[in-house]
Amino acid sequence: MLWLCVLCPLLFGPVDVGAADAPVSLAVLRGIDNDWTCLLKNDRAESGAGHHHPDALNLILFANGEDVFPGTGTTGYSHYSYRQWCSQTVSHNTVTLNTRSQRIDSTDKIMEIGLSAFGISMVQSSAADLQGGRKQTESPARLRRTVVMTTHGIVDIFRAEIDSSRAVRVAGQAPTNLLDWALHLRGDLTLDCILKPSSNTLISKDRLEAIPKGTNVPHQGYKYITELQQVIPGSAPIHGRLIQPAGGKVDLWLSPSPGSSKVYQALGLGLETDVDKNLPMLIQRRDANDTVFAAVYAPFRDQPVVQSVVFSKLSKEGEDAAVELIHVNGKDLVLSMPRTGKLSASGATLEGTLGCRSALGGGSTLLALVGKTWDDGDILVSLSEDGAIVITAGLSGISVHNGADHPVAGTIEIKSLKLKESFALDAGETQPRTSTPFP
Numbered sequence: 409m410l411w412l413c414v415l416c417p418l419l420f421g422p423v424d425v426g427a428a429d430a431p432v433s434l435a436v437l438r439g440i441d442n443d444w445t446c447l448l449k450n451d452r453a454e455s456g457a458g459h460h461h462p463d464a465l466n467l468i469l470f471a472n473g474e475d476v477f478p479g480t481g482t483t484g485y486s487h488y489s490y491r492q493w494c495s496q497t498v499s500h501n502t503v504t505l506n507t508r509s510q511r512i513d514s515t516d517k518i519m520e521i522g523l524s525a526f527g528i529s530m531v532q533s534s535a536a537d538l539q540g541g542r543k544q545t546e547s548p549a550r551l552r553r554t555v556v557m558t559t560h561g562i563v564d565i566f567r568a569e570i571d572s573s574r575a576v577r578v579a580g581q582a583p584t585n586l587l588d589w590a591l592h593l594r595g596d597l598t599l600d601c602i603l604k605p606s607s608n609t610l611i612s613k614d615r616l617e618a619i620p621k622g623t624n625v626p627h628q629g630y631k632y633i634t635e636l637q638q639v640i641p642g643s644a645p646i647h648g649r650l651i652q653p654a655g656g657k658v659d660l661w662l663s664p665s666p667g668s669s670k671v672y673q674a675l676g677l678g679l680e681t682d683v684d685k686n687l688p689m690l691i692q693r694r695d696a697n698d699t700v701f702a703a704v705y706a707p708f709r710d711q712p713v714v715q716s717v718v719f720s721k722l723s724k725e726g727e728d729a730a731v732e733l734i735h736v737n738g739k740d741l742v743l744s745m746p747r748t749g750k751l752s753a754s755g756a757t758l759e760g761t762l763g764c765r766s767a768l769g770g771g772s773t774l775l776a777l778v779g780k781t782w783d784d785g786d787i788l789v790s791l792s793e794d795g796a797i798v799i800t801a802g803l804s805g806i807s808v809h810n811g812a813d814h815p816v817a818g819t820i821e822i823k824s825l826k827l828k829e830s831f832a833l834d835a836g837e838t839q840p841r842t843s844t845p846f847p
Contacts, residue, residue: 433449433450433451433517433519434447434448434449434450434451435447435448435450435519435522435531435533435555437524437529437530437531437555437557438529439557439559440526440527440559441527441559442471442559442707443470443471443472443473444469444470444471444557444562444707445469445470445471446467446468446469446470446555446557446562447467447468447469447479448465448466448467448531448533448553448555449463449464449465449466449467449468449479450464450465450517450518450519450533450534450535451463451464451517460512461480461494461495461500461512462495462496462497462500462509462510462511462512462538463480463497463500463502463510464502464510464514464517464535464538464551465502465503465533465534465535465551465552465553465566466479466500466501466502467501467502467553467555467564468501469562469705469707471656471658471707472652472654472655472656472657472658472707472708472709473654473656474594474595474652474653474654474656475594476593476594476595476650476652476658476705476707477501477591477592477593477594478592478594478679478687479500479501480493480494480499480500480592480679480680481494481679481680482494482680483680483683487683489632489677489680489683491620491622491623491625492620492625492627492629492631492632493629493632493676493677493683494680495509495625496509496625496628496629497509497510497628497629498588498590498628498629498630498633498676499590499592499629499632499676499677500590500592501590501591501592502551502553502589502590503551503566503568503587503588503589503590503701504587504588504590504628505538505539505546505549505585505586505587506539506543506546506585506586507586507588507610507611507628507630508539508540508628509628509629510535510538510539510540511537511538511539511540514535514536514537514538515537516535516536516537517533517534517535517536518533518534518535519531519532519533520532520533520534520552521554521761521762521778521796522811523776523778523796523798523811524798524811525776525798525800525809525811525838526774526798526799526800526807526809527558527559527766527768527774527800528556528557528558528764528766528774528776528798529556529557530554530555530556530557530762530764530776530778531554531555532552532553532554532555532761532762533552533553534550534551534552534553535550535551535552536548536549536550536551536571536573536574537571537574538551544583545583546583546585547570547571547582547583547584547585547697548570548571548574548575549568549569549570549571549585549697550568550569550570550571551566551567551568552566552567552568552569552746553565553566553567554566554567554729554744554762556742556744556762556764556776558733558740558764558766558774559766559768560706560713560714560733560735560737560740560766561704561705561706561713561714561733561735561740562704562705562706563702563703563704563731563733563740563742563764564702564703564704564705565700565701565702565729565731565742565744566589566700566701566702566703567699567700567701567726567729567746568585568587568696568697568698568699568700568726569697569698569725569726569746570582570697570698582697584695584696584697585695585696585697586693586694586695587692587693587694587695587696587699588610588691588692588693589691589692589693589694589701590676590689590690590691591689591690591691591703592676592687592688592689593650593687593688593689593690594650594652594653594679594687595650595651595652595653595658595688596650596651596688597648597649597650597673597688597690598648598649598651599639599646599647599648599673600646600647600648600649601639601640601642601646601647602639602640603637603638603639603640603673604637604638604640605636605637605638606636606637606638606672608636608638608670608672609630610630610633610636610691610693611627611628611630614626615627615628615630616630616631632676632677633674633675633676633689633691634674634675634676634686635674635675636672636673636674637672637673637674638670638671638672639670639671639672639673641664641665641671642664643664644664645661645662645663645664645717645718645719646661646662646664646671647659647660647661647717648660648661648662648690650688655709656707656708656709657707657708657709657712658705658706658707658708659705659706659708659712659714660703660704660705660706661703661704661717661719662690662692662701662702662703663700663701663702663703663719663722664719665692665694666694666699666724668695669692669693669694669695669696670692670693670694671690671691671692671693672690672691672692672693673688673689673690674688674689674690674691675687675688675689676688676689698724698725698726698727699724699725699726700722700723700726700727700729702719702722702729702731704717704731704733706733713735713736714733714734714735715734715735715736716734717731717732717733717734718731718732718734718754719731720732720753720754721751721753721754726746727745727746727749728744728745728751728753729742729743729744729745730742730743730744730751730753730754731744732754735767737767737768737769738767739767740764740765740766740767741754741756741764741765741784742762742763742764743756743758743762743763743764744761744762744763745758745760745761745762746761747761748760748761748779748794749761755784755785756782756783756784756785757781757782757783757784758777758779758781758782759779759780759781759782760777760778760779760780760781760782760794761778761779762776762777762778762779763775763776763777763778763779763782764776765782765784765787768802770802770803771802771803771824771825772800772801772802772803773787773800773801773802773822774798774799774800774801775787775789775798775799775801776797776798776799777789777791777795777796777797777798777799778794778795778796779791779794779795780793780794780795785823786822786823786824787801787820787821787822787823788819788820788821789818789819789820790818790819790820791816791817791818792816792817792818793816795810795812795814795816795818796810796811796812796816797809797810797811797812797816797818797833798811799820801820801822801825801827802825803825805827805840806820806822806827806829806840807838807839807840808820808831808833808838808839809833809837809838810833810834810835810836810837810838811836812835813835813836814835815832815833815834815835816832816833817830817831817832817833818830818831819831
């Protein structure tokens with residue numbers, strides 16, 4: 409499903425999305441009470457846009473006046489890093505499949521969800537047909553990234569799955585892909601866990617030592633990943649803190665890695681203005697066809713707002729994801745599925761694809777729903793058909809925004825506020841109302 413985001417300036421601000429049937433290649437999520445900006449890039453080759461890097465589902469984050477997760481730009485075309493680093497997938501904040509850079513010319517890239525109002529923004533985008541020259545020992549993969557921004561933090565859910573439309577016809581189990589989820593950071597990174605130096609070169613010695621010729625780069629950027637340290641895993645999420653150059657801070661949490669998966673801290677090449685000034689990076693490596701990576705990012709200046717994060721449900725197959733942010737105003741809960749279904753976790757049930765409840769100060773709350781039903785015991789929202797709405801509620805009543813490209817009708821009940829309301833909205837319409845107390 410695709411909810412047209414041209415109606416949501418908080419989500420798609422400065423980009424020109426063109427005609428209604430033109431592919432949307434960039435989502436921009438902006439904070440309502442801060443300077444946070446997230447860019448989720450999913451460029452299609454036929455869009456005509458520049459900067460054609462193999463970086464499907466690349467995430468860039470700006471906060472506290474500086475880049476947090478910087479985008480890899482382009483050095484001079486004659487500089488060694490142009491072909492060998494900037495033009496490789498592993499130098500971007502996305503997933504590399506089987507240690508080879510993505511195809512640039514894939515047209516199977518879809519912006520699936522875009523919704524923003526009242527302080528919640530969410531986007532979901534997918535990409536497939538990224539494996540040029542796929543081998544028989546690999547399965548066709550689809551990547552899907554879901555990003556939810558509240559006023560407290562950013563939830564990042566990155567899924568990989570077998571692409572059923574290009575399924576491998578083999579006897580027995582399908583071949584397993586090697587996934588490297590990379591995150592590049594600008595500043596000083598510390599992790600609250602044990603690290604040990606690693607001799608793993610991530611790719612073979614032959615590929616590391618092969619001499620690049622023109623566009624043929626055997627090491628695919630991995631040669632410039634240095635000072636590799638392996639994170640010693642535990643049962644708790646991996647927590648770290650980034651101190652930005654100008655003093656801002658970002659707390660981050662990574663979900664625990666399953667089974668034999670590995671997590672590394674390392675250094676990668678710097679930005680195009682100072683390539684030799686290495687930047688810290690994180691790499692999560694998994695042998696998996698169907699899996700979900702989950703992370704939370706919480707920028708702040710003085711005192712942290714998010715106190716802890718609970719990855720309360722992450723299915724091994726990458727289907728269900730539930731993430732809780734415990735913060736100074738209460739809790740934010742995100743429930744996510746790659747496609748329409750039913751998910752119950754953390755005391756809430758979602759019928760649909762994506763939902764988020766965010767507690768605000770003074771007893772107010774925000775709820776965003778892409779689907780048909782949300783029920784957490786206090787808030788019950790029921791739509792007559794699948795829709796995309798955002799609700800803000802407090803003692804003064806309820807306001808509802810319809811972010812879908814079609815009319816929507818439904819009901820909402822909030823027991824703690826003793827409010828109940830029915831609504832019917834045209835596409836893109838927002839209606840503040842005086843709510844009716846329970847009889």
